[in-house]
Amino acid sequence: MPKSIVSSPVIKRLPRYFRFLGELERNGIVRISSRELSERMGFTASQIRQDLNCFGGFGQQGYGYNVPELRAAISRILGIDAGNPTVLIGAGNLGKALTVHMDFNKRGFKLIGIFDKDPQICGTVISELPVMPIEKLESFCEKNNPVCAILCIPKTAAEKLIQRLTDCGIKAFWNFSHYDIRAVDGIVVENVHLSDSLMTLAYGLNNPPEK
Amino acid sequence: MPKSIVSSPVIKRLPRYFRFLGELERNGIVRISSRELSERMGFTASQIRQDLNCFGGFGQQGYGYNVPELRAAISRILGIDAGNPTVLIGAGNLGKALTVHMDFNKRGFKLIGIFDKDPQICGTVISELPVMPIEKLESFCEKNNPVCAILCIPKTAAEKLIQRLTDCGIKAFWNFSHYDIRAVDGIVVENVHLSDSLMTLAYGLNNPPEK
DNA sequence: TAGATTGTTAATCGATTAACAATC
DNA sequence: TAGATTGTTAATCGATTAACAATC
Numbered sequence: 001m002p003k004s005i006v007s008s009p010v011i012k013r014l015p016r017y018f019r020f021l022g023e024l025e026r027n028g029i030v031r032i033s034s035r036e037l038s039e040r041m042g043f044t045a046s047q048i049r050q051d052l053n054c055f056g057g058f059g060q061q062g063y064g065y066n067v068p069e070l071r072a073a074i075s076r077i078l079g080i081d082a083g084n085p086t087v088l089i090g091a092g093n094l095g096k097a098l099t100v101h102m103d104f105n106k107r108g109f110k111l112i113g114i115f116d117k118d119p120q121i122c123g124t125v126i127s128e129l130p131v132m133p134i135e136k137l138e139s140f141c142e143k144n145n146p147v148c149a150i151l152c153i154p155k156t157a158a159e160k161l162i163q164r165l166t167d168c169g170i171k172a173f174w175n176f177s178h179y180d181i182r183a184v185d186g187i188v189v190e191n192v193h194l195s196d197s198l199m200t201l202a203y204g205l206n207n208p209p210e211k
Numbered sequence: 212m213p214k215s216i217v218s219s220p221v222i223k224r225l226p227r228y229f230r231f232l233g234e235l236e237r238n239g240i241v242r243i244s245s246r247e248l249s250e251r252m253g254f255t256a257s258q259i260r261q262d263l264n265c266f267g268g269f270g271q272q273g274y275g276y277n278v279p280e281l282r283a284a285i286s287r288i289l290g291i292d293a294g295n296p297t298v299l300i301g302a303g304n305l306g307k308a309l310t311v312h313m314d315f316n317k318r319g320f321k322l323i324g325i326f327d328k329d330p331q332i333c334g335t336v337i338s339e340l341p342v343m344p345i346e347k348l349e350s351f352c353e354k355n356n357p358v359c360a361i362l363c364i365p366k367t368a369a370e371k372l373i374q375r376l377t378d379c380g381i382k383a384f385w386n387f388s389h390y391d392i393r394a395v396d397g398i399v400v401e402n403v404h405l406s407d408s409l410m411t412l413a414y415g416l417n418n419p420p421e422k
Numbered sequence: 423t424a425g426a427t428t429g430t431t432a433a434t435c436g437a438t439t440a441a442c443a444a445t446c
Numbered sequence: 447t448a449g450a451t452t453g454t455t456a457a458t459c460g461a462t463t464a465a466c467a468a469t470c
Contacts, residue, residue, distance in 0.1 A: 034452075078414050201385055
């Protein structure tokens with residue numbers, strides 16, 4: 001059980017561990033040393049051992065780590081099976097793509113409702129979920145108690161909605177609007193700025209390393 | 212002109228500066244001090260001055276920074292107007308969403324071609340661009356010389372395509388496949404793992420801070 | 423000029439890497 | 447047991463913050 005506060009760089013690496021261990025497990029690999037894992041993942045062996053030890057001693061001296069056990073442990077730490085009830089706001093192209101592509105169940109979430117303000121879109125069905133009008137947000141939340149909201153709406157709309165959503169009891173935001181939500185109180189936030197990633201790429205193209 | 216190598220944390224903050232300065236400019240704000248900018252952006256004033264000084268002295272003692280000038284400078288550093296010719300591979304939901312939503316022209320890129328392997332999708336038109344069969348990739352690249360590829364395809368497909376794309380002269384990858392592309396040689400890469408972001412959010416929900 | 427705020431150096435902080443004793 | 451590899455402490459590295467002299 002994690003007692004002390006684990007640093008943010010470590011936490012951000014956990015999903016990567018989870019991914020690589022999953023692949024190893026699928027390939028039938030049962031045992032791995034920090035050195036071998038480091039070569040596959042591009043971390044140092046030292047860092048891997050440090051990271052994992054934030055959560056407990058999963059390895060065994062002279063042996064290494066048991067892949068399925070370690071993966072299961074990280075899964076528990078991340079809360080992959082929590083099935084946090086989640087609503088998606090904004091059923092445009094991006095919202096639709098996420099609904100269809102993202103395997104929420106295997107990532108700790110369960111999508112239980114989709115909302116949009118456009119009457120044209122309301123009533124349509126995406127991945128077996130009917131799109132509801134945003135006016136029904138409060139009554140829906142009162143009944144179903146979602147804890148997470150995915151925002152696939154424009155910046156201006158987001159600014160207005162956030163208070164409404166926290167009033168509904170939302171504790172986590174996966175935020176694709178361009179408005180930066182500040183993580184306050186007991187609220188957790190992932191502000192995703194795809195265009196920032198794209199501009200970083202532009203920088204790389206525009207500024208080739210010195211030879 | 213950037214001569215020395217700027218550290219990666221600084222580079223990753225540039226798009227954020229660019230965003231906030233754009234908003235200030237749109238609000239008609241001409242002048243800003245590092246202190247005031249720090250309050251809006253959530254950085255320290257010290258860090259802002261350090262970051263900007265990696266690229267030159269954009270400020271003026273006793274005055275602060277000129278917003279439009281600074282924004283224009285960062286725009287040049289990032290290469291926002293470069294219009295790097297770009298192809299998108301995979302015209303599924305995500306590829307479509309990116310094509311429609313992302314303002315490539317204002318982020319340093321120009322989308323010039325879309326490819327898919329599904330004959331059903333080929334021939335359809337997205338944002339005025341016809342989806343071409345992946346077989347035509349080589350001939351298209353020879354003629355139009357794209358430097359960037361956006362990958363919206365499954366992991367297995369990505370593994371196979373990367374060599375083909377680098378052979379076509381692709382220098383930058385905006386990669387949404389779950390395969391991690393390693394940045395080698397003169398290749399720049401942004402591996403986007405949306406599910407990693409989602410799992411980080413799961414961790415936050417699952418591990419509330421100690422009281 | 424006086425006040426404000428940068429550019430830049432120095433101090434601190436935190437994260438990564440190296441080393442090695444513990445131990446399977 | 448001997449060999450291997452972890453867990454963990456110590457050393458290093460790099461990034462952030464603080465401080466202040468330079469200067470508009």
